[in-house]
Every structure is written in structure tokens, then in C-alpha cells.
Amino acid sequence: MTAARDAAAAVVDPELRVITIDELGVLRGVTEDPGTGAVTVTITPTYSGCPAMDVIRADIRTALRRAGYDRVEVMTSYGPPWSTDWISESGRAKLAAAGIAPPARVAAPAVIPVTALRRRLTVADAPPCPRCGSAETEEIAHFGSTACKALRRCRSCAEPFDHVKPL
Amino acid sequence: MTTDLFEYVLRIGDDALIAAQRLAEWSTRAPEMEEDIALSNIALDQLGVARAMLTYAGELEGAGRGEDDLAFLREDREFRNCLLVELPNGDFAVTMARLLFLSAYQGSLYDGLVGSADGRLAGVAAKARKESAYHVDHAAQWTVRLGDGTAESHKRMQAAVDDLWPYTHELFGSDAIVSGVAEAGVGVDPASLREGWTEAVSSVLDEATLTRPADGWAPGGGRDGLHTEHLSYLLSEMQVLHRAHPGASW
Numbered sequence: 001m002t003a004a005r006d007a008a009a010a011v012v013d014p015e016l017r018v019i020t021i022d023e024l025g026v027l028r029g030v031t032e033d034p035g036t037g038a039v040t041v042t043i044t045p046t047y048s049g050c051p052a053m054d055v056i057r058a059d060i061r062t063a064l065r066r067a068g069y070d071r072v073e074v075m076t077s078y079g080p081p082w083s084t085d086w087i088s089e090s091g092r093a094k095l096a097a098a099g100i101a102p103p104a105r106v107a108a109p110a111v112i113p114v115t116a117l118r119r120r121l122t123v124a125d126a127p128p129c130p131r132c133g134s135a136e137t138e139e140i141a142h143f144g145s146t147a148c149k150a151l152r153r154c155r156s157c158a159e160p161f162d163h164v165k166p167l
Numbered sequence: 168m169t170t171d172l173f174e175y176v177l178r179i180g181d182d183a184l185i186a187a188q189r190l191a192e193w194s195t196r197a198p199e200m201e202e203d204i205a206l207s208n209i210a211l212d213q214l215g216v217a218r219a220m221l222t223y224a225g226e227l228e229g230a231g232r233g234e235d236d237l238a239f240l241r242e243d244r245e246f247r248n249c250l251l252v253e254l255p256n257g258d259f260a261v262t263m264a265r266l267l268f269l270s271a272y273q274g275s276l277y278d279g280l281v282g283s284a285d286g287r288l289a290g291v292a293a294k295a296r297k298e299s300a301y302h303v304d305h306a307a308q309w310t311v312r313l314g315d316g317t318a319e320s321h322k323r324m325q326a327a328v329d330d331l332w333p334y335t336h337e338l339f340g341s342d343a344i345v346s347g348v349a350e351a352g353v354g355v356d357p358a359s360l361r362e363g364w365t366e367a368v369s370s371v372l373d374e375a376t377l378t379r380p381a382d383g384w385a386p387g388g389g390r391d392g393l394h395t396e397h398l399s400y401l402l403s404e405m406q407v408l409h410r411a412h413p414g415a416s417w
Contacts, residue, residue: 048215048294049187078219078290081297141201142305143208151201167297 004039005030007067014055015146016164018098021056025086028077038071039064044082046167047147084148084167101127101137101152101163127163129154139163173227174247175348176288177237178390179276180220181248184238185398186269187213188405192256205305209266212298219291239409243399244392251334253389253398260313260320260327267306268331271367272338272360274299279355288353307371314375321376328372329380336385339364344390 008030009022021027021043028042041060045053057074064072084103087095092102104127128135134156144151149162190210197203221234251269256262277299280292313324339361348354372379388394409415 045215045294047212048219048291048298049211049213050215051211078294079286081290081294141205142301143201143205145204147208147211165301 003067004032004064004069007063007069008039008041008060011056011059011063014052014059015148016095016100018094018100019087019091021060023088023091023094025082025088025091026056032069036071037069038073039069040073040075042075042077044077046082050147052146082167084164087164095164096130099130099161100149101130101161103127103164103166106166127152129157129159130161131159132157137161169227169229171344171347172285172353173224174344175354176220176224176227178247178249180217180224180237181246182252182269182273183213183220184217185246185248185252185401187211187217188401189252189256190262190266193262198259206262209302209305212295212302216291216295223287223291235409239406243394243402246392246394246398246402247390248394248398249334249337249389250386250395251331251337253395253401254331254334255397257327257330258323259309260323261330263306263309263313264324264327264331266302267310267368267371268335268338270299270302270306271364272335272357274303275360275363275367276355276357279360283354284352303367310371310377311375314372314377324375325377328377332380332382333384333386336382337387337389340387340390342390 009020009027011021011027013019013021013024013026016024024046026043026046028044029040030042031040032038033040041064043053043056043060053076060074061072083106085106087102095102126135126137126139129137132154134154136155137152138155139150139152140160141151144162148164148167150165151160152163153160187210190206190213193206194203194210197206217238218234221237225232225234225237251265254261254265274296277292277296280288281296283289283292310324313320315321316324339357341356341358345354345356349356349359369379
């Protein structure tokens with residue numbers, strides 16, 4: 001059981017290559033049927049249309065086959081919905097070390113009543129520059145290189161950087 | 168009830184699917200790189216909802232149809248999307264006005280579906296509502312920038328709002344299907360979303376110095392499969408590969 005879980009947990013996210021799917025909070029469960037040896041892995045998408053999901057499924061199957069598990073099923077679960085709060089502390093540290101600003105904690109459910117409409121990053125949500133640590137950063141584009149990231153720029157060192165958007 | 172739920176889920180899925188296809192038409196054609204990526208990302212979110220909904224619809228129908236069968240092998244009369252999503256992209260103002268109207272509607276719909284007695288619908292909605300908030304914000308920012316911009320951008324943004332406004336009425340139409348699923352605690356009666364939607368959209372139009380059009384002509388029919396001519400052209404492009412190579416995967 002732990003061997004199967006360890007193998008699935010070590011799979012690296014194909015878009016945020018510095019952290020595992022376990023640290024990202026995408027891995028929801030690994031169960032093994034003691035009778036048949038069949039393994040069921042449950043994952044959840046970060047964003048509804050995240051194109052990395054197919055790669056993650058394939059990588060999980062490969063990792064488990066290498067660990068000696070031939071019968072693997074990968075299930076997708078939508079509830080409860082993934083939130084950036086599920087990114088682990090070690091995951092956040094690795095993102096920051098790779099120059100990707102981790103998301104602020106969402107604390108309360110990140111639901112904006114539709115009447116409020118305008119979702120704005122408050123100053124408290126604005127991440128410090130992952131390179132020089134300056135708090136003076138600005139958003140260049142809401143939607144960055146992947147669905148889960150925005151593109152920002154540091155006003156102090158002028159470096160652009162990715163930011164995992166709070167969701 | 169299962170047949171009604173199939174129809175209901177299909178409506179939500181088809182709205183998202185056709186919106187995704189239209190947004191994807193901007194890929195490599197948007198006015199700037201950041202916008203190209205933004206519209207593609209929003210299209211992906213829409214496609215994600217569409218895939219989840221069409222997969223579920225196929226299961227409800229129980230006839231062995233999967234997401235691909237429903238997306239690629241139906242004719243225009245079998246699609247249940249609203250007319251708003253199938254209209255051509257027009258200029259950038261039209262695209263943004265449509266995104267504002269649609270995502271404000273979808274956001275409030277998904278908000279309501281989070282409390283659905285149907286776990287599948289509630290699960291997809293709980294994820295999609297947070298994405299809709301980003302879509303609404305993106306469209307609202309552009310609506311304000313263009314509406315409260317130059318004389319030319321203001322003129323175009325107002326024209327876009329005027330052209331699309333009649334098509335928003337269909338979003339809130341009720342019929343036996345939505346009434347049934349709403350009474351069962353599974354769906355949301357779209358008529359109940361209208362007040363909040365109008366308030367939200369009006370506040371953006373105000374900030375953008377745009378005039379909210381008067382209500383009048385209210386085209387509809389999409390929920391019954393009666394579409395504009397534009398949907399057929401969209402479908403022929405979207406479906407051609409799958410029809411030419413049945414069952415192909417990559």
C-alpha cells in the first residue's frame with residue numbers, strides 16, 4: 001500500500017516541474033485491493049480544463065508499473081474542489097525557489113458573489129518577488145503560461161515572474 | 168426526470184463547448200500576446216466544464232454516447248446552447264461584451280448549482296464558479312477600458328453591447344425542463360438569476376460609461392435546437408476532423 005502511494009506521490013507535475021502532484025494537492029487517494037493487487041489512484045484537476053491531466057494520468061500509470069503494479073486505474077474526482085490552499089508547505093518552498101511565486105492563502109472560500117463581479121488581487125494577495133524579495137510587484141497578465149499562473153513583474157529588480165494564482 | 172436532467176446538463180455543457188470554440192478562434196489572432204494566452208486559457212476552462220458535462224450527459228442518457236460522440240457527432244438541431252455563444256466573434260468589443268454577459272450568467276448559475284442535490288453537478292460547479300470569477304473580471308476590465316477609452320473604442324463597445332443585449336434574454340428563459348430540475352433541487356431556474364445578473368452587468372456598464380440598452384426584441388430557440396445559421400459553420404469546422412477520421416485519438 002505505501003509503496004503504491006509513494007510511487008504515485010512521487011510523480012512530478014508536468015507544468016510546474018519542481019513539485020510533485022502530492023505537494024500540489026492533485027493526488028487525492030491511492031487504494032490497493034489486497035486480493036487482486038489492483039491499484040486505484042484518484043486525482044482532481046486544478047482547473048476544469050487543465051490540459052496536464054492526461055499527462056498526469058499517463059505518468060501515474062508509468063510510475064506504478066515501474067513499482068510493480070500492473071493493474072492501475074486512475075479516477076478523477078471533482079469534489080471537494082481543488083484550491084491553491086492544498087499546495088503543501090514544501091511545495092510552496094520549492095515553487096519560490098524555482099522563481100515561481102506561490103499563491104497567498106485563500107482563507108475564506110474563494111467565492112466572489114457574482115454581484116461583486118470584479119475580482120481584484122488585493123495588496124495583501126500580491127506576492128513578493130521570488131528573486132529579490134521586493135514587495136513592489138505588479139501584474140502584467142492575468143492569464144500566464146498555464147491556466148493556473150499569472151504573469152507579474154518586479155518593480156525593484158525588473159524581473160518578470162510567474163505567480164500561481166490563488167483559487 | 169432522467170431525460171429532463173440529460174437535457175438540462177446538455178444545455179450547460181453546450182453553452183460551455185460552443186463558447187470554448189469561439190474563444191479558441193482568437194488563438195494566434197488576438198491583439199497582443201497576453202490577450203492571446205488569456206482567451207485561450209478561458210477557452211480551456213470552458214472546455215473543461217463542457218467535457219465534464221457532456222460526459223455526465225452521456226451517462227444519464229445511457230445509450231453509450233461519450234463526450235466525443237456528443238460533441239462531434241450531433242447535428243445543429245441537436246445542440247442545446249443559447250444563441251449568444253454561437254454568434255460570430257465580431258470585433259474585440261463584441262467578444263468582450265459576450266464574455267461579460269456569458270460569464271456573469273455562468274458564474275451565478277454555478278454558484279446556485281453548488282447546492283445541487285446532484286453530487287456530480289455540484290462538484291463541477293464548485294470548481295467552475297471560481298474560474299468564472301476570473302472570466303468576469305477579465306471581461307469587465309476590457310469593457311471598462313474600451314467603453315471609457317477613446318471615442319472610437321467607446322463607440323464600438325456600445326455597439327457591441329447594443330447588438331448582443333437582445334440575446335441575453337434567452338439565458339433566463341424558463342420551461343418545463345428547468346422548472347422540473349429546479350423543483351427537484353437538482354438544477355437552478357435561470358429566471359431566478361436575472362436580477363443579480365442585471366445588477367452586476369449594469370454596474371460594469373456604468374463604470375464603462377456605457378448605456379444599458381432597453382429591453383425589446385428577445386431572440387431564442389437555442390434550448391430547443393433552433394439556432395442561427397452561424398452554428399452550422401462553427402460545427403462543420405469543429406467536427407470535421409472527427410467525422411473524417413472516426414475514433415481517431417492523439
